[in-house]
Amino acid sequence: MNDKIAVIGGGASGLAAAIAASENGKHRVVVYESGARVGRKILATGNGRCNMTNINADIQNYHGTDTRFILGAKNRFWVNETIDFFEKLGVVITTEPDGKVYPYCNKASAVLDVMRLKLEETDNADIVTSFEVSSVRRKDGVFLLKTYDGREDTADKTIIATGGKAAPNLGSKGAGYEILKSFGHKITPLRPSLVQIKTETDVVKRLKGIKLDALVTIGGESEYGETLFTDYGLSGPAIFAISSRINGEKTVSLDIMNRYGCNELHAMLRERAALRENTALENFFTGMFPNRVGQAILKCAGVAPLSRRAGTLGTDEITRICALIKKWDFKITGTMSWNNAQVTKGGALTNEFDPVTMESKIVKNLYAVGEVLDIDGDCGGYNLQWAWSSGCLAGRSAGK
Numbered sequence: 022m023n024d025k026i027a028v029i030g031g032g033a034s035g036l037a038a039a040i041a042a043s044e045n046g047k048h049r050v051v052v053y054e055s056g057a058r059v060g061r062k063i064l065a066t067g068n069g070r071c072n073m074t075n076i077n078a079d080i081q082n083y084h085g086t087d088t089r090f091i092l093g094a095k096n097r098f099w100v101n102e103t104i105d106f107f108e109k110l111g112v113v114i115t116t117e118p119d120g121k122v123y124p125y126c127n128k129a130s131a132v133l134d135v136m137r138l139k140l141e142e143t144d145n146a147d148i149v150t151s152f153e154v155s156s157v158r159r160k161d162g163v164f165l166l167k168t169y170d171g172r173e174d175t176a177d178k179t180i181i182a183t184g185g186k187a188a189p190n191l192g193s194k195g196a197g198y199e200i201l202k203s204f205g206h207k208i209t210p211l212r213p214s215l216v217q218i219k220t221e222t223d224v225v226k227r228l229k230g231i232k233l234d235a236l237v238t239i240g241g242e243s244e245y246g247e248t249l250f251t252d253y254g255l256s257g258p259a260i261f262a263i264s265s266r267i268n269g270e271k272t273v274s275l276d277i278m279n280r281y282g283c284n285e286l287h288a289m290l291r292e293r294a295a296l297r298e299n300t301a302l303e304n305f306f307t308g309m310f311p312n313r314v315g316q317a318i319l320k321c322a323g324v325a326p327l328s329r330r331a332g333t334l335g336t337d338e339i340t341r342i343c344a345l346i347k348k349w350d351f352k353i354t355g356t357m358s359w360n361n362a363q364v365t366k367g368g369a370l371t372n373e374f375d376p377v378t379m380e381s382k383i384v385k386n387l388y389a390v391g392e393v394l395d396i397d398g399d400c401g402g403y404n405l406q407w408a409w410s411s412g413c414l415a416g417r418s419a420g421k
């Protein structure tokens with residue numbers, strides 16, 4: 022047997038890397054996992070169903086300093102190869118009409134179990150759990166791995182697959198960034214992504230618990246879907262999805278009547294005011310929006326008092342109400358924390374790695390894969406795709 026390959030982190034990218042690295046049987050491959058079990062985050066993905074990939078995955082679904090970095094993977098190990106990889110491991114796969122790919126049984130454990138089983142059945146692969154790597158150094162031509170509790174091991178090649186900082190309760194606490202920094206790699210600023218958005222709370226707090234379908238826009242990018250008002254700001258699938266596009270923007274806008282154009286909405290509201298001329302404004306929107314939302318719209322549009330009759334609404338007031346319904350602005354004050362986030366924005370600067378092998382251009386035989394790199398994807402299977410692709414490419418290269 023030739024060299025020993027250490028994979029640090031038994032998550033999505035690390036397990037994929039270990040399977041690929043052990044494939045040709047030339048090397049001994051050891052996965053070092055800090056937790057008592059590997060793949061805890063995989064089990065939490067897709068609400069426990071594991072949205073493994075997306076058949077539409079392309080460069081525009083990814084973010085980072087240089088997203089062209091993913092082209093190395095896209096041209097070699099992408100969606101079809103991923104589906105093939107998992108089918109060969111035994112997962113029966115289904116693709117939903119929106120392109121999202123899941124195990125047919127809708128259980129994330131199916132994805133983790135086949136990977137674990139494959140490594141258990143592979144003679145030249147081992148998994149070592151409860152081994153939390155604190156540092157990796159180059160010493161006498163090998164990598165020296167140390168743990169926080171003083172244990173040591175060595176390897177000829179090392180793949181950093183420690184994940185980012187999102188969802189630290191599932192194991193990823195950011196150790197990989199420090200390890201890569203110690204080898205001279207640059208880390209771009211880190212932020213939570215696929216996460217709830219904090220806004221000024223005076224309006225949202227009063228609407229807490231209400232869900233609306235809305236077109237959510239931040240800095241020219243939009244997502245349509247369910248949006249939930251909370252006491253700290255906004256949540257829901259559309260908000261999670263758009264959060265990956267936040268880049269210093271200060272405003273999130275909701276269009277809560279997306280299927281109506283401005284003129285059409287204006288005419289509809291004028292007609293409504295005429296039809297309900299004796300209805301108090303506080304009930305003007307009954308049948309159109311939840312009452313609390315209707316009242317908040319009137320307040321934000323400066324239409325008062327709510328005891329007035331709808332018939333007294335002037336054209337200017339209707340114009341202001343219309344504008345607000347089509348573009349309801351909320352000042353962004355931040356996002357929720359790492360504990361709530363699904364992925365990390367930012368990471369190890371990709372131009373310091375080879376996009377085909379994921380090997381460091383600074384240190385030979387050192388690789389980085391998955392979320393620790395400065396690549397993050399949209400919501401919808403894209404992040405796991407990146408984990409599988411980068412992991413398999415690094416594993417194959419290290420295992421050659």
Ligand SMILES: Cc1cc2nc3c(=O)[nH]c(=O)nc-3n(C[C@H](O)[C@H](O)[C@H](O)COP(=O)(O)OP(=O)(O)OC[C@H]3O[C@@H](n4cnc5c(N)ncnc54)[C@H](O)[C@@H]3O)c2cc1C
Pocket residue numbers: 029030031032033034035053054055056059060061062063065066067068071072073074152153154155182183184185187188191192193194195196197362363364390391392393401402403404405406408
């Ligand atoms: C709730 C939730 C749902 C998600 N759903 C989806 C989804 O459906 N589809 C999708 O595409 N993406 C989803 N994601 C994102 C996706 O899970 C991640 O992007 C992906 O798991 C990243 O893979 P990774 O291998 O880089 O990191 P991880 O999967 O986080 O794995 C890192 C591993 O390294 C271990 N580790 C960390 N530090 C050390 C250390 N010092 N020593 C040893 N081991 C260490 C950790 O314990 C962990 O097991 C979801 C994320 C969350 C939090």
